[in-house]
Amino acid sequence: MATFFGEVLSVYSRAVEECDEDLDENEEDEQIHREIEENREVHIEWGPEVTQSLGSGSNTLQCSDLIIAVGQNAAGFLSACVLNAESWDAVGCASLWNERSRGSSRQSSAPLPGEPACLFYRHRDNPAVLICQSTCYIAEDQLFQWTEKVFGCLQNRGLNVMVLSDSPMAEYKTSEYLYGSTIPFIRSLKSSAYKCQAFCPAVEQPNILTGLPAAVLSHCQVHQIPAVLYQCYSDVISPDSVTMETYKPALTSLSKLVKVSTVHRRLLRGGWLIMPGTQ
Template sequence: MATFFGEVLSVFSRAVEDDEEELEESEEDEDILRELEEKRQVRVHWGPALELIPNTDHRLHCPHLLLTVGHNASRFVSVFFLSRGDWDAVGHVSLWNERTLQSEGSACVLYRHRDSHMLMCQVDCFVAEDQLFQWTEQVLSSLEPSQVTVLSDCPAAEYQSAQPLGTAPRLRSIHTSACSEPTCCPPVELPNLVSGLPAAVMSFCQLQNISAVVYQCYSDVRSADSTAMDTFRPAVEQLAHSLNLDLCPDQDVLRKVISQAAVQSNLYI
C-alpha cells in the first residue's frame, strides 16, 4: 500500500491471523478431547491370582456372575455374602467421569468365591451413559458366565403404575430369553423400563444368548436401609443354597453399614 508521500507499507491480512488462531485452538481442543476420551476409558484389572489374558480369546469361566448396582444392593451382598470370609478380591474395574468420588480400584471390585468360583462385582460408582457399553463389554467379554444376576436399586418415584407402590420397597424383575428359571417376583410392568448399567448388561446377555435376570428394588430410601436390603433376599435364595449360606446377616457388618448411612444423612455432621 502506498502513502501520500510515496512510501510503500506492508499490509498483513487479519483473516490470515484469525485462521491461524482458529487452527491452533482447534488443535488444542482436539488434544483436550483426546485426553478426556483416554481418561474416560473403562478398563478391567485382574490380580495375579487369576491367569487371565485381556484382549485375547482366553476368557475366565465362572458358573455365576452376581452384579450389584446401587447402594442397598451392594450393601446387601456385603452383609449377607462377603462377610462370610470365603471371598477373595481378584480384580477391579477402573473408570473416571465427572461424578466418580471413589479412588481407582475401590469403586467396582471383583470378588471370587473360593469353592464355587462364582464372581461378584459391586458397582459403587456412577457409570456415565457413554461408558455403559464400554463397562459391559470390558467385563463380560473377559468372562464366560453360565448365569448373570443383577441386583439394582431404583427410586420409587420413577415407578409408573395405576396402583401406588406404598411405603414398603417392591421387587420387580426382567430376564433374557435364555433364562429358563422362574423369577421370585412379578416382572417390570410397562411403561416402566430398566435403564443404566442393568439395561446395558441385559442387552449384552440377550445378544450373546446368556441366561440373565435383573432384580430391581423400587424404594424411596436414598441410603443403606435394612428393609430395602432384605427385599433382595428372595432373589438370591437359590444361589445362597448352592453356596451353603443360610442368608443370615452379619449383625456387626449390618450395624456398621447402617451407622455409616446415619452419619452421612445427618446434615449437622
C-alpha cells in the same frame, strides 16, 4: 485504491490466516477431546491370579455365574448374606472418573475403606462364580466401556448373570396408589435366553431401566447370555435393612451356587452390615 493503468497490486487476503486459525482450533479441540476420553476411560484392574489366568492363552476367565449388585442396599445384601458366609477373595476392581465418582480414578490401587467402588470377588472353592459390587456412579458414556471390558474377560459359553439393583421410588411409574406398607418392592426383567422363572413380577410399562443394570441386560440380550435383573424400588436411598431384606427371595437361587449365611437375618436386622471397602 487509486493506481495507474496496468499496475499489478498484491492483494492481501485473510482467508489463509483464518484457515490456519481454524486448523489450530481443530487440533486444540481434538487434543481436549482426547484428554477427556482418557480421563473418562474405564480401567479394569485384576489381581495377580486372574491376570495370570487371562494371560494363559484363552484370554478369558471360565465363569459359570456372575452376580452383580448395583447400589448400596444390593451390595449390602450380598455382603451380609453371601460374602459373609464363606471365603471369598477380592480379585479386581474397576477404576473410573466422572463428575460423581471422583475417588475411584486411582489406577492399580484399591479403593479406600468406605469409598464408592466397583469390586470383584471370586469364590475360593468354586472360582467359576464371581460377584461384583458396584456402589459408584458410572456415567452414561462409560457404561458401554464397562460392559465390554468386563464381559470381554469372561467366557460367554455357559455364563449366567444375575443383577440386583437399587432404584429410587420416584422413578417408578404407575397409575395406582401405592400404600406405604407395599414399599419397598421388587420387579424383574430377563433376557430372552433366560428360561427360569423369576421370583417376582416383571417390570410394568411404561417403566424403563437405566444405568449399569440396563447396560448389562442389553449386553446379555445382544450376546444371548441368560440374565435376570431384580430391581428394588425403595423410598430410602441410604443403606437400609428393610430394603435389603426385599432381595431375600434371591437367596433361593444363590444357595444353589454358594453357601448362604445362616445368620443373615441377624446381620440385616441387627444393623451389622459389611459394606464394600470396609472388610
